[in-house]
Amino acid sequence: LQMTRDKDYPLMILAHTVMGKGVPFMENQAKYHGAALNEAQLEEALLYLEQPNRLENYKKMRAEFKPVKQTPTKDKYALQCNLKSGNPMLYEKPTDNRSAWGNAIADLAEINKNNSTPIVVTDCDLQSSVKTAAFEKVTPDRFFQGGIMEHNTAVLSGALSTCGIQSFWSDFGVFGLDEVYNQQRLNDINHTNLKVVLTHTGLDVGEDGKTHQCIDYIGIVRNWYGFHLIIPADPNQTDRLIRWLIDKPGNYVVTMGRSAVPIILKDDGTPFYDLNYAFDYGKCDILRKGDKATVMVTGTPIGNAIKAVDTLKEEGINLQLIYVSCPLAINRDTLIQAVNTGLIFSIEDHNIHSGLGSIIADRLAEENLSARLIKIGVKNYGSSGTSNDLYKAVGLDAESIKERIKQELINKD
Structure with a gap:
């Protein structure tokens, strides 16, 4: 190890190790990987290693131990810096x-x-x-x-x-x-x-x-x-x-x-996330306003969700569309806005059992809010194909989303 400190290039150390080295009765005995020694074996092993036996002290510590309520550990490694964020870039094409x-x-x-x-x-x-x-x-x-x-x-x-x-x-x-x-x-x-x-x-x-x-x-x-x-x-x-x-x-x-x-656009055709937009962790974005139902979407399916919502608007069905960029931090105000429409759709290219839909369900229960929730997501492992083909296969293409919403609205009425 001392030699490596004197070199200005990387070195690899290959070591042939012996399990339990230094305690003859333990050497190369796999059973001691997970089996504790009895007190006699401990005494013998410590003699070989020329170490003191502190077992009685540890017994006393265990007997006196009292569990305390866990509190968050202060983060002694927390990064402190003044890195500059620069000027944002504006993308106008997909x-x-x-x-x-x-x-x-x-x-x-x-x-x-x-x-x-x-x-x-x-x-x-x-x-x-x-x-x-x-x-x-x-x-x-x-x-x-x-x-x-x-x-x-x-x-x-x-x-x-x-x-x-x-x-x-x-x-x-x-x-x-x-x-x-x-x-x-x-x-x-x-x-x-x-x-x-x-x-x-x-x-x-x-x-x-x-x-x-x-x-x-x-x-x-x-x-x-x-x-x-x-x-x-x-x-x-x-x-x-x-x-x-x-x-x-x-x-x-x-x-x-x-x-x-696609670039997410406002109703007037300009970028939603324009140069004046500032990211705020936990804040959801209302991309479309409506009162018939709420669509909450995260991830790549957002493009298809927008197409579905905009097409339904042309048919006279106005939906509220909320983009969830931080699914682990959905706030109460967003949930109330969604619940006020009476019906919520969650859309994600994620396992339907553990993603956005499940989080919304948990949060509704925690906040004592009530609305019907329809989860649209992935119900099984996918196959090989283009994203468009896979989305169509699992019902995440724009047409499938539109038809599913229309059907559920009929059931609601």
């Missing part, structure tokens, strides 16, 4: 959210080059897909390629974020959540400040098929007490939230699909 993420983080790297808080991005050999190339071009010494080793990269990125570094890890949804569930759980336990930006979530992953469709991204993040989740609607909101995120402490997951998505 673009994939992942490109907006890549452009934003590259711009942030440029304007914060001399800031005392470094911005670091890690990747797992998916640079062209997760759009991190522009960042590397700006600050190549702060871009780290982890190879196809997601578990290692999750730990590395989390550790970096506890060292006064604003750390972003970008990967596919299924690799950055499902594949490394326990590593991210440990990042949560350790109060890291990691920003995980995941593309290819939901059904929108191209033709990779069910093994690569991360249809449980909301449900997974719900399990971690300290993680926040953001799902941008379009490239403009993606740009704003990445800029908002640049100086924030704590753990965040930002998810998006693979395909180009």
Whole structure:
């Protein structure tokens, strides 16, 4: 180890280890991996290791132990920085959210080059897909390629974020959540400040098929007490939230699909998330006003939901459309607005049992609010195909959404 300190290049140490080394009766005995020693064996083992036997002290501590109510641990690793968010970019043509993420983080790297808080991005050999190339071009010494080793990269990125570094890890949804569930759980336990930006979530992953469709991204993040989740609607909101995120402490997951998505427009045809829009964590956006029912949607299906709602408006059916970018933080006021219409539809390309619809149901019960809830989402693993074909297969295309809403409105009346 001393030799490695004197080298200016990476070194690998390969060690042949012996399980239980130093205690003859334990060496290479797998049973001791999970079996406790009895008191006689403990005494013998400690003699071999030349260590004192403190068992009686520990017995006394156990006897005197009294459980106390758990309180949130103060985060001693909380990031403190003054990174600049720069000027927002305005997208006016359909673009994939992942490109907006890549452009934003590259711009942030440029304007914060001399800031005392470094911005670091890690990747797992998916640079062209997760759009991190522009960042590397700006600050190549702060871009780290982890190879196809997601578990290692999750730990590395989390550790970096506890060292006064604003750390972003970008990967596919299924690799950055499902594949490394326990590593991210440990990042949560350790109060890291990691920003995980995941593309290819939901059904929108191209033709990779069910093994690569991360249809449980909301449900997974719900399990971690300290993680926040953001799902941008379009490239403009993606740009704003990445800029908002640049100086924030704590753990965040930002998810998006693979395909180009339409720019969300107001009724007057101008971008909803314009240059005056400021991202506010937990705030839902009312994209369309109506009183017949409320449609609450998150993720890539927003484009199809808008088409369905606008088509129904032409037929004289006015629906309230709410975009939920932060499904883990839906506030009471938004729920009341939805409940006032008497019927709520949740729309998501996510497992129907653990996503937006389930959160809305929980929140309605917690707030003692009542309305009928129709959950539209993914009821089984998908197949291989284009996003449009997969959405049609599960009823998430614009026409299917429109017809489902019309049918439920008939049932309501």
